Amino acid sequence: MGRRLGRTAGSVVALTGVVALAAGCSSSSDSKGDADAKQTKLTGACAPYQAYAGHKGKTVTMFGSILSPESNSLDKSWATFEKCTGITIKYTGSNTFESDLPVKVNGGNAPNLAIIPQPGLLTQMVLTGKVKEPPAQTVKNVANWNAAWKTYGSVGGKFYAAPMSSNMKSLVWYSPKYFAAHKYTVPTTWNDLMSLSEKIAKDNNGAKPWCGGINSGTASGWPATDWLEEAVLGSYGGDVYDQWISHKIKFSDPKIVAALNTVAKYMHNSAWVNGGYGGVQSIATTTFQNAGLPILKQKCAMLQQASFYEAQWPKGTTVTPSGDAFAFYLPAVNPSVKTPVEGGGEFVAAFSDDPAVQAVQNYVSSPEWASSRIKVAPGWVSANEKVDQSLYSDPVDKLSAKYLADPNATFRFDASDAMPAAVGSGSLWKAMVQWFSQGTSVTAVAKQIDDSWPK
DSSP states (O other), X not given: OOOOOOOXXXXXXXXXXXXXXXXXXXXXXXXXXXXXXXXXXXXXXXXXXXXXXXXXXXXXXXXESOOTTHHHHHHHHTHHHHHHHOOEEEEEEXXXXXXXXXXXXXXXXXXXXXXXXXXXHHHHHHTTTOOBOOOHHHHHHGGGSOHHHHHHTEETTEEOOXXXXXXEOOEEEEOHHHHHHTTOOOOOSHHHHHHHHHHHHHHTSSOEEEOOOOBBTBTTTHHHHHHHHHHHHHHHOHHHHHHHHTTSSOTTSHHHHHHHHHHHHHHSOTTTOOTTTOXXXXXXXXXXXXXXXXXXXXXXXXXXXXXXGGGGSOTTOOBSTTSSBEEEEOOOSSTTSOSEEXXXXXXXXXXXXXXXXXXXXXXXXXXXXXXXXXHHOTTOBOOOTTSOGGGOOSHHHHHXXXXXXXXXXXXXXXXXXXXXXXXXXXXXXXXXXXXXXXXXXXXXXXXXXHHHSOO
């Protein structure tokens, strides 16, 4: 699940982008909006926002799954846009977003914009007939991303939702201070990772090797799907992963069952989990936000979680290669798979084609907005190729961007987000919760998910 566009380097590039944006906005606005834009002249620090002018006093509602503290940076990222254009962006986050959005849309109470982290859910929304095609400038902005992202934002070959963010899933969080104190080294192979886990357990120095939490309201279970997806991608590579997403390879296939058992070896091992909270069953009741906090108390050593987890560390936590917390790349289960990288992201879909709404669509799909968010949101990464990489001041962001932008990596989008919504954010999440809370067998988990696949 994902959770997760300001100024480009160089004034010439920025000004060129503004001119292009202006053309896109004017072509997608109604005649009254065009007239208002021509009458509104922005100057000084607000001049770069001229393309979005002409909608002063308008409020654009936006709905998503991003919660505080992460959502605080959203408000900061578009504060200047709001001040200069007079458009108010009213963002609301919900821990039950995946179930709330269909209710709102089908009930005639859709937000103007929705930040959707699952292509499967996007498809579900498009099939309602309520999602509006994006304006021309938003379409142009998507060219700044790898072509795969436009595919994930399309349904039936038609483009509907521009990517807003990207995140790196293939990470393991740990405490460099704790590792240094016990002379542990960061593993670079899967075998090394498992050997380290065994050593930490045998050392019995007060910490379990792993901690975890998959409770996330109606989205409970999604962190465990990431663990499984990493095992599938890291064991068999992209082709098997793609066939699994489309159900050409079923969950009951020996390869996927083996991947489930790979996860079980460390996350269902009562001697290895769940430091600070309890045993295996406690993983189901621990929130993903709190899952890694025992690392700071030396109650557990590692947490497999995405780059956006950085926002969950308490204020004052030093997140550096030698500090209280940091992350390392999760190595491939099978060393023959070249640099497997799982990523997630979010897409902005519109349920209104009002000119003010389209102005916001254009802005949040631009490299200008991405850059502004990078500056105020540690743990947030964009795969927008127009973003100046030097803007990343946070070492975890630099690490994430390194792998997300690696052209030689075996990159794939979060599988559960790309599966049909009934499975990816439905039966799969539910099965993962039951797997941890009730100890459901691997074969039963696989059968339960296969049986739920849409005919």
